[in-house]
Amino acid sequence: MSTVLTHVTDELQSIFDRARSVAVLTGAGISAESGVPTFRGGGDSEIWTWRGRPVTELSSAELIATDPQLVWEWFDYRRGMLTSVEPNAGHRALAEWERRFEDFTLVTQNIDDLHRAAGSLNVLELHGNIWRARCLRCASTFEARESPLEENPPRCLACNGPARPDVVLFGELLPDGVFERAEEAAARADLFFVIGTSAVVYPAAGLPITAKRRGARIIEVNPEMTDISFIADVTLLGKAGELLPQFLKERG
Ligand SMILES: [Zn+2]
Structure with a gap:
């Protein structure tokens, strides 16, 4: 002990x-x-669902494969909450x-x-990092700090492919x-x-x-x-x- x-x-x-x-x-x-709100575990600011969906589904590898724009909307919301945090x-x-x-x-x-x-x-x-994006086509990463997003999904600076948040989602290594x-x-x-x-x-x-x-x-x-x-x-x-x-x- x-x-x-x-x-x-x-x-x-x-x-x-x-x-x-x-x-x-x-x-x-x-x-x-x-x-910063916590999405699992204790605390008053605990958030479990957003727009009626569990956060585990919104931050999942499955959803990034089928609906990356919705994943970005969720992350855009979270990024918005962080802009005033020190x-x-x-x-x-x-x-x-x-x-x-x-x-x-x-x-x-x-x-x-x-x-x-x-x-x-x-x-x-x-x-990973919520202010970074990763290209779904060429895998290069880049800073994406605009909040709210100008374009959803953001476009890769190298190849113009669609990008995803460069964070580890549920179901990912x-x-x-x-x-x-x-x-x-x-x-x-x-x-x-x-x-x-x-x-x-x-x-x-x-x-x-x-x-x-x-x-x-x-x-x-x-x-x-x-x-x-x-x-x-x-x-x-x-x-x-x-x-x-x-x-x-x-x-x-
Ligand atoms: Zn790219």
Whole structure:
């Protein structure tokens, strides 16, 4: 069982300060603190259906094959909600951590781009990015930031073919190579943070387990206990936006 804390103690701070290789996995919880609605799991802003359809159907590989325009309408709606959203203190602290450690890897299950908006440079996006499109004809990817969309579906900059959101939909595999890089980072880490995610969704759920097997300390940051708590060395109970900046405080 993990040690449960509600703030960063001196002992935890010294573990952090001495770490050489740090890997972080973030999930919907850190974005929820910025007001990004979650589509699965707890929270008041939970959305399960849109226009009478379950979100699992709207974000599915099946629907992109039959009705990409409807998938884009759904994503256009979600992008519209994100235009007024800002990264929070948790995102900003992680961008600072990246500058502090020689070996630092940020892995996220979020597609909202808030880590980059906060200044993180290297982000392994397991589920893609909502502001990127991928051509259905030639597979090239490109930034597509206009909200609302000017054209549905957006057209590929290279071949003018129709494009889809460059995100991982239900029923699809993770993008090539991204998970492998995340797993290498987990295996190298001596400190592994799981932030704002119950990490129950495989394969991401395997990352803290890989880190643990290779001898890393696991630190969980979440407002409540999760399925990860039983392998975590420390569970920091609370908001990422309040807890993560505490590691950066000067101590006298
Ligand atoms: Zn193309």
